[in-house]
Amino acid sequence: MPTYQLNINGERREVTVDSSTPLLWVLREDLKMTGTKFGCGISACGACTVHLAGIATRSCIVPISHVGDRPIVTIEGIGQDAVGRAVQDAWVEKDVVQCGYCQSGQIMAAVALLKHTPKPTEKNIEESMGGNICRCATYPRIREAIKSAAAQIK
């Protein structure tokens, strides 16, 4: 099996896995970074969202062989930058989480939105977060948290 050099949350990690292994499984099974969740496995729910070269990416359907040298940021590392920290703080402030299973993906999508659109409209939020499903229906609190984070970002 091939060996891959990965840049995850600013650290170099090495894994030897089958080339078809989805990035999600590498994170969870090989690197034991279990903050990123398995939801649907077909890119339909957003629970597995990570950032790949800054793009919110569904890690369940990206084979490790397609990652290359692009930097990966997961929920474990998202608090390292100002936008990520603001979003996490807002999530706590608004008490967004219910069961919490989808929330790492929600936060990763929210950070991608705010990095691109620091002052999002309702439509921006609706469209950008529209692919992240929450079984507990915490959507109103997610919206409020995103607005709160946006207000905190300079």
Added chain:
Amino acid sequence: MRRIRLILFVSAAVLTLTLYIVEVRFARADVPDTTTTAQGLRAWEQVYSVLTHPRCINCHTATDYPQQGDDRRRHVANVVRGGAEGKGVPGLNCAGCHQESNADSTGVPGGHNWHLAPLSMRWQDINDRPLSSAAVCRAVTDRSKNHNLDGPALLKHHEEEALVKWAWNPGRRPDGTMRTLPPITHEQFVAATRQWVEAGTPCPAGR
């Protein structure tokens, strides 16, 4: 007398030749060659058969979302067009799933610069019905809508553009089966486009 006849004969011959040349040049300049136009229209219908195949038309929508599959259903995950570039929105960017090449192990198609075609290049109506051959032809040849592509540039686009060529290498579905291909090969598609372009990109009459 013989000299006069010779002069008259030569003058008539020169006049006839001149009229013939003028007529031929005039015809080439202003009167379409009906045979070539007919061939061009037949070639266009081959091109149209590809443009309206799901591998192509699924991303040439008139709506705010792409389609997927041979049944041309709405794309999963509430994916939307996004801005003018048609690459989705920050949390749902096309490149967030569609990588630089097909991911056959997970069934996700991929290619360079994955995006929706601009609305000016929509080949279906808002009810997802393909536009007529005449309407698609008019759109494709309208340089105010097609990124100012003339005939040779359209040929180059069909011959070389990565996402066009992807239609003949669309990879596997999540169930492992191969995605269907357009009705003719890429070589036939390029040859038909060339013939259509050489005929002056004629479009069928009608709406």
